[in-house]
Amino acid sequence: MASSAGVLKSSTRANRKRVVDNIAQPPPPPDFPRRFRVTPLQAVGIPLLLLLPALHLLGVLDAATTRAAFTNGEWQVEYELTTRQRYQKPVHLRLHLTNLAPAIRALTVVVDSAYLSQFVEVRATPPLDHHGATPVLEIAGGATAVVRLDLTPAMPGWVGGEVAFRGDGIDRAIRLRSFILP
Amino acid sequence: MDTVVRVTLVYFFLMAAMRVIGKREFGELGPFDIVVLLLIPEMITNALTQSDDSLTNAFVGVATLVGLVFLTSVLTYRFRWAERAIEGSPTVLVQHGYLVPRQLERERISPDELLAAMHQAGIETMDQVKWAILSTDGKISIVPWHPGERNPHPGERIPGM
Numbered sequence: 001m002a003s004s005a006g007v008l009k010s011s012t013r014a015n016r017k018r019v020v021d022n023i024a025q026p027p028p029p030p031d032f033p034r035r036f037r038v039t040p041l042q043a044v045g046i047p048l049l050l051l052l053p054a055l056h057l058l059g060v061l062d063a064a065t066t067r068a069a070f071t072n073g074e075w076q077v078e079y080e081l082t083t084r085q086r087y088q089k090p091v092h093l094r095l096h097l098t099n100l101a102p103a104i105r106a107l108t109v110v111v112d113s114a115y116l117s118q119f120v121e122v123r124a125t126p127p128l129d130h131h132g133a134t135p136v137l138e139i140a141g142g143a144t145a146v147v148r149l150d151l152t153p154a155m156p157g158w159v160g161g162e163v164a165f166r167g168d169g170i171d172r173a174i175r176l177r178s179f180i181l182p
Numbered sequence: 183m184d185t186v187v188r189v190t191l192v193y194f195f196l197m198a199a200m201r202v203i204g205k206r207e208f209g210e211l212g213p214f215d216i217v218v219l220l221l222i223p224e225m226i227t228n229a230l231t232q233s234d235d236s237l238t239n240a241f242v243g244v245a246t247l248v249g250l251v252f253l254t255s256v257l258t259y260r261f262r263w264a265e266r267a268i269e270g271s272p273t274v275l276v277q278h279g280y281l282v283p284r285q286l287e288r289e290r291i292s293p294d295e296l297l298a299a300m301h302q303a304g305i306e307t308m309d310q311v312k313w314a315i316l317s318t319d320g321k322i323s324i325v326p327w328h329p330g331e332r333n334p335h336p337g338e339r340i341p342g343m
Contacts, residue, residue: 020280026313026325034260046252052245053186061238086236156237182237 061181063089074101074169086181087156091119093176095147097165102141107167109134109147115161115176121152136167156182185239188230189246196222197254201270269318276314289316300324 038046055061064084070077078096085091099105111132116122125148126134139145153159160177231239257264273285275296286296296314303324305311313325 019283020277023274023282023285024277025274026315036256036260042252046249049245050249052242053249056186056242061242086234086238088235 061086065092068174070172070174071100072170072172074099074105075107075165075167076100077165077172077174079163079174081176082178084179084181085153088152090121090123090150090152091159091178091180093147093149093151093163095149095163096144097137097139097147098144099139099141101169104138104140105168107137107139107145107165107170109137110164110166111149112161112163115159115163116151118154118159118161119151120154121150123150124148153178153180156180185230185232185234185242186246188232189243190250192226192230193247193250196226197268201268272318273316274313275316275322276308276311278313279309279311281308285316291316291322296322 052061062084063082063086065080066083067078067080069079076098078098080092080094082091082093095109097107097109099107111124111128113132116128116132122128124134126137128134134147137145137147158177158179160175162173162175164173165171230243254268258268259265273289274282275285275289275291276282281293281296286293299314299322300306300308300311303326305324305326310326311324312327312331313323315323315325317323
């Protein structure tokens with residue numbers, strides 16, 4: 001306001017006591033019935049854009065998990081795998097290994113090293129050796145052991161591989177496949 | 183689910199907050215206003231993204247925001263009540279050469295600021311001003327008397343107003 005100080009001085013007298021409390025309004029703009037219209041580009045683009053939050057609200061863009069199980073009469077294996085996950089979020093694999101026989105039995109879980117190479121971080125309980133195998137698990141009759149893997153994918157896209165179960169009375173593998181959203 | 187809900191909540195919260203602080207804050211950003219506007223995104227970023235840096239999350243967030251902006255523009259255009267509620271209405275600061283103090287106080291506009299706007303419009307005295315209006319975007323518009331028009335009450339209070 002420094003630049004207008006001189007002008008302020010000269011106009012102060014003219015502007016003095018020019019106040020009013022009741023408020024009139026300037027002429028309003030002309031009105032017409034307002035209708036909703038869109039350009040052809042908006043007619044296509046807006047629904048496409050809104051598709052993303054809609055899919056998200058339906059859960060299509062969130063993590064998804066699948067559960068499955070198999071048994072050979074001596075062992076029961078239940079597994080839970082994250083089949084869809086977002087980039088930089090871990091894929092979880094849970095293996096529940098139940099010894100159906102009365103005696104104690106040994107089992108080793110071997111995770112395909114090509115599968116493991118698709119992840120930047122691998123956390124396993126019990127820990128895996130450099131071949132991707134757990135230590136030999138001694139499981140009492142009727143007991144269940146749990147193997148947990150948390151795998152952070154290196155890239156978006158499909159990741160897949162095999163997990164094998166080798167031990168007393170079992171030699172079988174399952175296929176794993178997950179999609180990593182960008 | 184979370185991202186859509188969070189973006190929607192933050193959008194309406196910010197819209198309400200901006201509506202409450204008033205038009206003036208948008209018209210001219212002072213240093214304090216800029217600091218506030220820089221800090222707000224810093225504070226809400228984590229609340230919106232929940233540490234999910236994926237493109238999917240970013241695209242869902244942006245699509246939600248763009249959808250809300252489009253919906254708001256449709257509502258404000260189509261319905262007057264929505265236009266008034268969301269954008270507000272213009273505020274008369276000067277009518278027929280007279281200040282309206284109540285309006286200036288509500289909008290926290292000093293006479294000096296009004297005078298500066300008059301000077302920018304090439305006007306020196308109040309009786310040259312037919313209307314001074316604070317628009318919904320925070321800018322002060324000065325409407326002078328037209329050459330053919332004449333202030334009916336130059337230099338005096340208009341009776342009954």
